[in-house]
Amino acid sequence: MQMLIEAGGSVAPVLKIGEHPQAQTYAFQPRAYAQAVWTGPGAQLDLSRLPLSAPKPALHAFAPGLHSLAVSTYPQKLTYASPEHFERFVREIGREDLLLSTNVDPVFGREVKESYRRYAKTIVHFADRRGKDRRIGLSREWVWQGDTFRLFDGKAPKVAQKARVICSIGPAPQAVTEQELHTNADGNIRPVLPQNGRCLINTVFLEYDDHAGHWTSDWVSLYFMAP
Template sequence: MSRLACLVMGSLVLTGKLYAHEFWIEPSVLMPALDEKLNVQVRVGEHFEGELFPFQPRAYEAAYWIGPETVLPLHTQPLAQRDLSLSAQGDGLHILAIASFGRTLTYTSLSEFEAFAAEVGASAVLAGVQLQAEQDGTLQETYRRFSKMLVHFGSKSGADKRLGLEYEWVQSDKGIALFSPQGRVPHHPVDLFCRQSNGQVRQHRLYTDSTGQVLPDVAMAERCMINAVFLTPSKTSKRWSSDWVSMFWVN
């Protein structure tokens, strides 16, 4: 099994420079017709490139399919359903929202963990913290994923909204707002990835403003994913937790 597959399926001991591991969900059709079935693809990787995994709703702590009028829980459905395609619940915006169970990574050295923190823009969190390793020199991080996919059936009507995920992005005509359990998150580093029509990927490190929003410069028809990471130490600083929050949409 590959390292990225391990990230999805279970624990991982880092042996190379695999620090960032974004997670997002993409639709099989960018703007499906009202009568069209939609399949989704789970991706784990870096720089908007990654390995592809099947979407199994029961593998997540929570998975919801939200239409214009209905919220459908998917994580309570039978485990081995063959047809995991999604159907429109009306014209306009639909949202697939998921929250994962916690998984554990083991870093083989403190320097590897510091490199990971730098990669996701979280070096400031380490400032003033005395990192401590276990007796074997390792350090553990427990991570969770919170992800949304926005897709329109029929027309581009409808607006994104706060769904109540612990960490969540919410898109509006004023920008994209980042939420944590404490509310909007100002001055937080985020990464924006956009795939152009020629297949090339643009990547930008941005920061939310004083209201917790970013206003990304996105061209029409670009596929985009925005990601933020929240890194939190335990009392001993030997164990850390990270919460990854992403959203995929087509402009």
């Protein structure tokens, strides 16, 4: 998605599955989400509540400046091929501490099931870069605050959460930079961003639901173009 759009233009979003530039691309269907909210200066449109008979909306600017498209998915279920596959995933997201937790250790000896959701936000600018990012209302959400990015878990900033920052630069084949950071006491990270890089910040909340007897994960991302 183009991040700086001329005045009078519009956004035609697509769905990408994956963290890297070679991610798979799919059509964006706003009414397939639990939330799909287009927000700009002084206005907000809930795309997921449009009637099924309505055509797919073109996302136009409400005014010059910063706009965001924020979505949350319905829970989806996944069964891992083996406990080892799940352990590999746990290590990839930096939650090795869960492998040592005595109250959930027995699940690693049998079939591992997971319920996952995604909370994603994309920031674009129309005409210029005026305006500030703000909370849209997702249960878990990144907010761009100048040279820092704050992660919210509910109403509170999330401390000591591992995040990955991936930026692509230039035309294909694109150069890619990656950073791994942890949120500080204010829930912030301060990554080093390449100029005009197309950047994705992603973090994963992983928890065990004792009542349901399976794992839950929330994938929380923010996609934007660095100034």
